[in-house]
Amino acid sequence: MTGLRALALDFGGTLARPGPSTDGRTVAKALRELPGAVVPERFAETFDAVARRMRRADREGSRQTPFPRQLGQTADECHAILPDLVRAWEAVxxxxxxxxxxxxAARTLRELHESGWxxxxxxxxxRPEIVRRRTLQxxxxxxxxxxxxxxxxxxxRKPHPAFFAAVAEAAGCLPGEILFVGDTRAKDVVAPIEYGMRAVLVAADRPTNLDPSILVIRHLAELPSQLEALDDR
Structure with missing residues (x-):
């Protein structure tokens, strides 16, 4: 591929099937297993309310409130006791x-990696990095x-430019040498292109009003055979 050296891959919907999300009941149940934790009955509803507030604020600024801070705010509001917020994060x-x-998708990733990408x-x-690493391992x-x-x-969070700056730094490449692959149009295609990267959308069908120069594939497994087509776009 002319000029391209690195692939930046989204996770859910691209490399993996979307997983379950957290809710207050699930979080409370996990935390009650921690030594020294005191989790009152109203923890679940308080957590859900805190999560909604923080998601709204995060979306407005493309920020990511640390999950331990979310747990700490919930604990403060319902008088729970969580001795170690980082350990609680990992437990959840x-x-x-x-x-x-x-x-x-995993087989395709290995093929691409072994071919030099x-x-x-x-x-x-x-999720904390240790948990995501465990999944990949x-x-x-x-x-x-x-x-x-x-x-x-x-x-x-995507589409914040600082996220794509972190990707470029991690890859050790210039933005123009990176191909971003993901399943969300705004975050995985529009935003990385605005940052100077190339992009491929993973989608069952081509969305309306998408630039015709953008390559769309139905599954990550199609990417190796379509890479040469990017030279013509």
Whole structure:
């Protein structure tokens, strides 16, 4: 591929099937297993209310409120006791299953990695890096990634320019040398292109009003055979 050296891959909907989200009842149940934690009955409803407020604020600024801060705010409001917020964060996302990685997508990733592409995972998530690494390791593809760029770590979400700056730094490439692959038009195609990257959309059908020069594939497994087509776009 002319000028392209690295792939930045989204996770849910691209490499994996979307996984379950957290809700107050699930979080409360996980936290009650922690030594020293005191989790009152109203923790669940308080957590859900805090989460809604923080999601609204995060969307407005493309920020990522750290999940431990969300837990801490909930604990303050309902008088829960959580001795170690980072440990609580890991406990929640150990209890809540991560997304299932698509086997064909995993095979394609390995093929691309072994052919010389620098691969970076680039996704929005509340999960800590240790949990996402565990998921990738279980699927046998952790070694395919040069780095993981997670909104939970960098503190901003796509489409914030700082997220794409972190991707470029992790890949060790200029933006124009990176192909971003994801399933969300605004965050995985429009935003990286505005930052100077190339992009491919993973979608069952081409969305209306999408620039005809954008390559659309139905599944990540189609990417290797379509890469040469990018030279003509």
């Amino acid at each position: 996302f150990t209890a809540v299953p991560d997304a299932d990685i698509d086997l064909d 620098v691969c970076v995972l680039a996704c929005d998530t509340q 279980a699927a046998g593809i952790l070694d395919c990634f040069e780095a993981l760029v997670l909104s939970s770590v960098v503190g901003v």
